[in-house]
Amino acid sequence: DLTLSCSVDSHIPPDEIEEVSWKKTDKNGETLVLLFQENDIIIPDQYKDRAEFFANEIPKGNFSLRLKSFRAEDKGVYMCLVFAGDFSANTTMEVKISK
Numbered sequence: 599d600l601t602l603s604c605s606v607d608s609h610i611p612p613d614e615i616e617e618v619s620w621k622k623t624d625k626n627g628e629t630l631v632l633l634f635q636e637n638d639i640i641i642p643d644q645y646k647d648r649a650e651f652f653a654n655e656i657p658k659g660n661f662s663l664r665l666k667s668f669r670a671e672d673k674g675v676y677m678c679l680v681f682a683g684d685f686s687a688n689t690t691m692e693v694k695i696s697k
Contacts, residue, residue, distance in 0.1 A: 600668045604678030604689055606659035617681045618661045620649070624674030631676070632663060670695055 606615065618634040632649045633640040634656070641649050648666045655662065661678060673695045679688045 600665045600693065602663045602665070602676050602678070602691055602693075604661045604663065604680070606661065606680050606682070606687070610659060610682050610685065612657045612659065615680065615682045619679050620663045621677050621679070622672070622674045623677070634661065
């Protein structure tokens, strides 16, 4: 399993967070991995049963992504985007496969 960290400062109340998305960019373009919107979690089919948030951490502003059964095609640049009112932030990390 792979965990990618993304957290929001504690001064932002969880009920003000409008949207959190995880996207992956690679040579094929941009792919949505996971979306948290209006307290719903949306996971596209290709990541069903593999991508998840730590649900009990969401109220603490932790939107880290756990990717299970990591595959070679999962490599790429991952971005976590957070929107809360006038506030927005993002973090980016690159995932590589070593041989």
